Amino acid sequence: MSVNIYDTANQLEQDLRKTDEFQSLKSAFKSVKEDEEANKVFNEFRQVQQMIQQKQMSGQEITEEEAQQAQEVSKKIGENALITDLLEAEKRVGQMIDDINQTVLRPVSELYQ
Incomplete structure (x- = not known):
């Protein structure tokens, strides 16, 4: 019996x-996009997050100013219910995807046990 694993993956996408x-x-994402202030803060958060990740990946030090900027943006994030709701929703989807990945990769990990 031949299985088309890509059909299964496409079905998983639709089910997700x-x-x-x-x-x-x-x-939650729509709510943030529709709120001008929340959208502005969220975009600022993403920019700071990307900048820090790029620096870390390239082995560069994060300056004190950049760390302070990250703290300020984090504070704004914590004060905005729309953004905190979005981040919680992202976390739940991320956990679900992690669980799915573990299930999908189980045959490979079992080979190495």
């Missing part, structure tokens, strides 16, 4: 879109 977790994420 229908989950409560993904629908909550989609709704």
Whole structure:
């Protein structure tokens, strides 16, 4: 019996879109996008996050000013319920995807046990 694993992956994608977790994420993201202040803070957060990740990946030190900027943005994030809801929804979807990855990779990990 031959299985087309790509059909299974495409079905998984469609099923993921229908989950409560993904629908909550989609709704939370829409709410942030529609709120001018929340959207501005969220975009600032993403820029700072990307800058820090790039520096860490290239082995560069994060300056005191950059660390302070990250703290200020984190404070703004914590004060905005729309963004904290979005981050919580992202976390739930991320956990679900991690669980799925573990399941999908189980045959490979079992080979090495």
